[in-house]
Amino acid sequence: MRQFTAVVNPTAGGATGAAALLRVARLLREAGAGLETEYSRSLDHARELARQAGERGRVVLAVGGDGIAGGIGGALSGTGALLGLVPAGRGNDFARALGLPTDPDGLARVLLHGEPRAVDTVEVTSAVHDRTVVLGSVYAGVDALANRHANRSRLLRGTASYTAGALRAVTAWRPTRYRVTVDGREHAYTGYTVVAANSGYYGSARRIAPGAEVDDGLLDVVMIHDAPRRLFFALMRELDTGAHVHRPQVRVVRGEEIRIEADREVPYGADGEVEAVLPVTARVLPGALRVLG
Structure with missing residues (x-):
């Protein structure tokens, strides 16, 4: 036993x-x-x-x-x-x-x-933050601000706290120039956010990366490009089903190592706890953890 x-x-x-x-x-x-x-x-x-x-x-x-x-x-x-x-x-x-x-x-x-199953974990490193390992995702930009607001909310919980946090973050957000390097290939764009996802979910059941699997040895990198705020709010609602990935403003690629940089000071987070600023590198550790589930 x-x-x-x-x-x-x-x-x-x-x-x-x-x-x-x-x-x-x-x-x-x-x-x-x-x-x-x-x-x-x-x-x-x-x-x-x-x-x-x-x-x-x-x-x-x-x-x-x-x-x-x-x-x-x-x-x-x-x-x-x-x-x-x-x-x-x-x-x-x-x-x-x-x-x-x-x-x-x-x-x-x-x-x-x-039965125990082997799942991937994510090694997170940056120049200003100690190396750490997390399970779910690393996210930079407007969603990192949204998560910070949600964690500090005393009145709301669950999805409501994340929704309120996102509204507050988007209202004050100005587009950022990102440089995202996935397995050596660079992707440059102006936009709202980038997420390196091991788990398909974040923000209380939001399906940020509907194709992500916790045991495939890859991270799904979701890049949300610049769009009018009206369209971005519509895209936020589509996170409930994962339909946002079909928008032309959203691009998804997969890789083992992701480097995220920006042209200004941009916050990033991981699993709701790590709070720092870019740049950051996320690297998948395939099958590194045994879990019951």
Whole structure:
């Protein structure tokens, strides 16, 4: 029977995370599994707790949203340790990409009896930010600003917080000249954003890269070119279905290593947590993480 260590961020998700873990924990223990719980003081502390649990041969449960899932998944990348997710955050997009059940019974069955699968992770490096490894995506431009606004929202959660954040970001945005290098080939354009996606989802179920797969050894690079704000808002609505990729203002290419640069100071983020400014390089690490899902 599997032995689990749950790592919980008490400040992200708050009571939601604790409640989600309690429902699943009861089912795990009733099935005879061992479960211990660790509360992190920060994302770095969560990574440390995860590494320690993984070294002891325990299945590490990331309890929370995409930030803690990406942080812990990145910490376990390349170690051979096994990751499980208990989604309890604002977006839960990597859990969605894995197709995890949303009900406690279904999730407990996956954690207890699911076969481990190897998924890709993403190494993120820049001149002003330490190397880190994440799970979902690296995004630069207007969506990085939108995510920052969403994370600071006290009144809204889930899709509503991202929508409000995007509206605020787009209103103040001015077009940026990007230089995106994918496996040595340069793509230069003026526009809103660029996303290097391992998972097809970001921003709470928005299908930014509908063709992305978490285990294909590639990143889907979505480049959104300049367009009137009216058209951009229409494009935002199409993110719910992924129809935006058929717009002439959107280009998608695939590659293993992506370098993103801009002609001015432009923010980038990754998995909702990393906040810095361009340039940044994202490199896929094929099959680097074992996960239940």
